[in-house]
Amino acid sequence: MLAAREIKISMDGKGAWRDNVFIERLWRTVKYEEVYLRAYASVAEARAGIGRYLGFYNSRRPHSSLDGKPPIRPTSTSRCPMRWRHN
DSSP states (O other), X not given: OTGGGTOOOOOSXXXXXXXXXXXXXXXXXXXXXXXXGOOOSSHHHHHHHHHHHHHHHHHTSOBGGGTTBOSEEEOSSOSSTTOEEEO
């Protein structure tokens, strides 16, 4: 079916760990630092909580691989609060 539509799958081989290692590490962090610490009353509450956490994770949470800096931060000269730059 994929070949008929000229769609290529992204994995290098069956079960290639490199395709999932980064997202697996992210979700492990989300689970231990957010999900396991909360008792969400609904799916909507869980989505909102995880969304807030991901905002924190990307903009304020220190990352050891980045010398304690967050992966992104707002630009100080930007007029638009949604404009981001990498550290």
